[in-house]
Amino acid sequence: MKIELTRPTTALFDSWADTVTEFGGVHIDGGGYELGMTPDRAACEASVEKAERYADPDAELPEGHVACDFLWVTDAGEVVGFIALRRELNEHLRQFGGHIGYAVRPSRRREGIAKEALGLVLDTARKQGLDRVMLTCDDDNPGSFRTIEGAGGELQDVIDASSEGHPQLRRYWIAL
Numbered sequence: 001m002k003i004e005l006t007r008p009t010t011a012l013f014d015s016w017a018d019t020v021t022e023f024g025g026v027h028i029d030g031g032g033y034e035l036g037m038t039p040d041r042a043a044c045e046a047s048v049e050k051a052e053r054y055a056d057p058d059a060e061l062p063e064g065h066v067a068c069d070f071l072w073v074t075d076a077g078e079v080v081g082f083i084a085l086r087r088e089l090n091e092h093l094r095q096f097g098g099h100i101g102y103a104v105r106p107s108r109r110r111e112g113i114a115k116e117a118l119g120l121v122l123d124t125a126r127k128q129g130l131d132r133v134m135l136t137c138d139d140d141n142p143g144s145f146r147t148i149e150g151a152g153g154e155l156q157d158v159i160d161a162s163s164e165g166h167p168q169l170r171r172y173w174i175a176l
Contacts, residue, residue, distance in 0.1 A: 003116035005071040005083065005124070008051040012072065013044050015079040019105045027165075029101040030082035032070045057087075066090055069124065073104065073117040080108045083117050085125055089134065096164045098134035098171070099125065114147045122151060126176045133176065139168035148172045 006012070020028065020039035027035050032050055037043050051070040053059045061067070066088050073081035081104035086093060093099070100121055104113045125133050137144035139158055149155075153172035161169035 001111065001113070001116075002076050003080075003113055003120070004074050005117065005120050006074045006079075007055075008044075008048045008070060008072055010041070010044055010048055012074070012077070012079050013041060015074075015077075016044055016047075016072065019079045019081070022105045022107060023103070028082060029103040030070070030084040031103065032068070032084060064090060064092065066093065069121075071121070073102070073113060075108070075113065080105055080113055081117060083121050085121050085128075085133075087128065087130075094134070095159075096136060096161055096166075096169065098136045099130070100133055100135045109143065114144070115150060118147060118151050122174065122176060131176055133174050135172045135174065136169050137172075138166050139170050145170055145172075148174070 017039040020033070020037070025036055032054070033047065054061065054068040054070060057067050066086050068087065069085045071083050071085070072079045073083055081102065083102040084100065086099045089099065100118070102114055102117060122133070135148050135153060137148060152174045154174070156171045156173055158168050158170050
């Protein structure tokens, strides 16, 4: 396994489309995708353009959005997941989202991919000058909260996030 964080590119369209399709139309953390997106070439191109725009610190972003590095998690050049590093927190992210969101395609879970990708993005956050980052996950997702805790995550609290479609949400901080 050779996990890397890759800037979105249409050159990986086929494996990107396979990965998005495997999620089955549910929300994909870390991708910046709209719910129900069809993984066709136009959506891939839009995803690449969005990633470029959000990575530009001078870009005009929609209200309520923050600068963000949307990255694809790849293994030997194949897309196996998504991870996002938000450079700042607005009120919504402070409550429900945090600095980092990630997802691994269902067929590749339980292989340590999320652990590797999180470690790589934490290195990126350090290089960008962040001294700590916030992450959240559903309280009923032990794979995710073990990954966060394994990376040094300290549980801040567990909140009712039913207004956001989550029953209970764990909020963590990782010191960098």
